[in-house]
Amino acid sequence: MATLSPFLSKTPLSNTPTISFSSSISTPLKWKSITSFSPSGSSSSRSRRRIFIVQSKIREIFMPALSSTMTEGKIVSWIKSEGDVLSKGESVVVVESDKADMDVETFYDGILAAIVVPEGESAPVGAAIGILAETEAEVAQAKAKAASAGAAAPASHPVTSTPVPAVSPPEPKKVAESAPSGPRKTVATPYAKKLLKQHKVDINSVVGTGPFGRITPEDVEKAAGIAPSKSVAPSAAPAALPKPAPAAAPAAPLLPGSTVVPFTTMQAAVSKNMIESLSVPTFRVGYPIITDALDALYEKVKPKGVTMTALLAKAAAMALVQHPVVNASCKDGKSFTYNANINIAVAVAINGGLITPVLQDADKLDLYLLSQKWKELVEKARSKQLQPHEYNSGTFTLSNLGMFGVDRFDAILPPGQGAIMAVGASKPTVVADADGFFGVKSKMLVNVTADHRIIYGADLAAFLQTFSKIVENPESLTL
């Protein structure tokens, strides 16, 4: 019944000069008839405050547009009453817009023959709110015109007013009363009600899809034929978060309480790349690597600012030198593109996004320079100051989730590259050596995803073998 209450409460509200948008929910019905009556309303409103149109000697007073954003105004008070003689420039009516109250003055001499919109009621910009007659003789004619137009306000004219369907409250009231007795009453949210009014949509024509069958702003926009894209911004962006409590609705397209958060630019870029990656035929090869030696080296060089990332990138780069095809890419599906440089991109999670700063010429730089470079890149990435060449020039990507304890995973090949290496955690594992002796060694699983158009299984296997040798005998990394 919430929806229909405005109709019920309309009578008391219209008596008071307080502003009330709810009272004017009934206006869609009303204004249809009025605007049809005054086809030239739009042209006349161009003159903003002076808003008369010459139509024989009976003129209509239109609701003026008092501000650029005003769509409708409310009559605060009629300064003149019916029958008053007006002279040009006199204030006739006080109109309240979305911004302020303003006196509206007449542009012509004449007699205020009829008040179409009484005090307290609202009318859209351009609608007739009163009728001005030039002479006494025309007053009756003007009144008749007001009445026949179907715009006569019920109370303000004793003489000519006939029960006008649009304005008279009984009709909507009837709906209001019958609705609750039916199986379902119509409930619309506050914003939905505003939109109903704004788009002049009849509430009965809208099917509510919200919780408990209520009409939501989206329902109204759909009914009004407005693209949903527009509605996403205001309604979904400030989304409500998980509701612990009861209000869970039985069924809805979007789970109640779920949150729609649009992608950031970075997330949108990731999404685009991921879809693109589907067009590349990839395959994966895994390889176990013993890391005790690497770990020992890491302990040694750590105080000098060397990070594990730098070590792995260096190792990968050195392996790539020997297997240039893994560092190649397939641009057009017809050829190999061998890259002159070995640029190792390393995936980094940053502020809910993912970025791949690139260690350029990782094979040429020594470990310490590489570490230092890496530190700079991460800092830049955090402060969003990476230059494009610092994140899109990679020829091979490294993705390490080992620090989370992930033992193996499978990476998606970024477009434009030939291969990506997914590095798992190094874990103590029982291994048997060539002589059949058991021992506990730290073992790490790496998994490379590659573009099979240019890199074949044997290429990747050979590359991984080289990589594992480098990692298992890491002294060369420091050279």
Added chain:
Amino acid sequence: MHCSAAFSQAATSATAVPTISGSRHVGALHSSSSSSSCTLLIPSKPINLRFCGLRREAFGFSPSAFTRCSNSQRVRLPSRRRFKGSNVSASLGDNGIPKSFDYDLIIIGAGVGGHGAALHAVEKGLKTAIIEGDVVGGTCVNRGCVPSKALLAVSGRMRELQSEHHMKALGLQVHAAGYDRQGVADHANNLATKIRNNLTNSMKALGVDILTGVGTILGPQKVKFGTDNIVTAKDIIIATGSVPFVPKGIEVDGKTVITSDHALKLEFVPDWIAIVGSGYIGLEFSDVYTALGSEVTFIEALDQLMPGFDPEIGKLAQRVLINPRKIDYHTGVFATKITPAKDGKPVTIELIDAKTKEPKDTLEVDAALIATGRAPFTNGLGLENINVVTQRGFVPVDERMRVIDANGNLVPHLYCIGDANGKMMLAHAASAQGISVVEQVTGRDHVLNHLSIPAACFTHPEISMVGLTEPQAREKAEKEGFEVSVVKTSFKANTKALAENEGEGLAKLIYRPDNGEILGVHIFGLHAADLIHEASNAIALGTRIQDIKFAVHAHPTLSEVLDELFKAAKVNF
């Protein structure tokens, strides 16, 4: 329906027992007759001269400054001698025998009011204890002004970031502002904790004893706290504050039907919430909820929203804070029955017409916030032991906050400040009342001018006011036969406001053109809550427009809005 009360200080409830030091026995000579108009003390405590010297004028209102209690006799002790050395003083009991007390002053309730009183009491050299049955900080710090400001800080930013128009006008591009509910809730909670600790530490550092437990008055100058600890004090201040008022018929479950206590925890953000009451509390929460994506329905018993505000300000505020937002409202209706959501049904609210009492409507919403005002918390205070009967729960007091008993007599040495007396339910009013009481018990008569106390509503933009509204001023003028003038200025004329692209706003000055007295100032606009103090101070100090108009304001600042008002006012001098 009581709509416009704002948050104030503490409530007491139960537990624990600390030690009380009885080392410093203090007393004072006091006149034996309780009927004397004020407690006359021979000032025997070290008096803080700096305080008196600098701030004296702040409390001595010029005679023409209107006060609510204009017939009160202000007694100023003509001379004030300073005693150096010990803190020891003696008091004569009714039988003439010196009586010693555990404390000079005991304050029941460690909210903002109690805290303000305690700090001032220490400054004046009183041995002071404060009894708290719940948590230090009271309503304001824990369940009121403080956490709500944290939520409003978030809502203000959200609103700004979501306003495409506003951002574009500034040349900014923001993509999809979002928020994390728990993060917002944590911010509010952390702020409350921080302020509570600050308050506690400030009192501890000054040597105020914090006694934990519910305080009960056993008799004159005697208080019990916790289960069986009894302490005595020369003077006692009741500062037990208030709790949210829930009209009968409304079932609060703390989840879908909530009060401000629950709402401030922000445990969930409903899609659609009904707010019962459109005073300060309701208005602030509507600002928070709409910024976080909820739709709001106001239910107001009076015919207009925002009944406590100057009508002109209220009208503009409605245009900015209500109409363009996802808010609708029902005015002139009572919510007679509110049932929380359960068994897959939404919250239902039954409305009746406030005048005819006829059923009007039934609303179905996701949640309902009851913001119908606050009820004094005076249960278990032991008022019956001293023959005091509350009026609608409030402790009756005179203009000096002295408690009045059932026979209309003053209860000696007993004062009540803050929400518990209901004079002005604002945290800072409680504090000011507390300071006023301390002034009195240290031998300096003082009557607080409540018309100089500003109030603010922290919506975006903010609303603030001090003194009379225009209708109140006109009524008073008619009665007393003087003229009233009003000047207004728009924030649109202020450079700083325009630089911020926040030109929406109005400031209004109501004054007497015959003598330049400021009767009231009302501001709606950017940082209104901070701007009001120039006006409230002027009222408190009795500064006239013809003087303050020559004060210089930095350019460009929002303070020029007031400068504009003072300069626009026409004083016939």
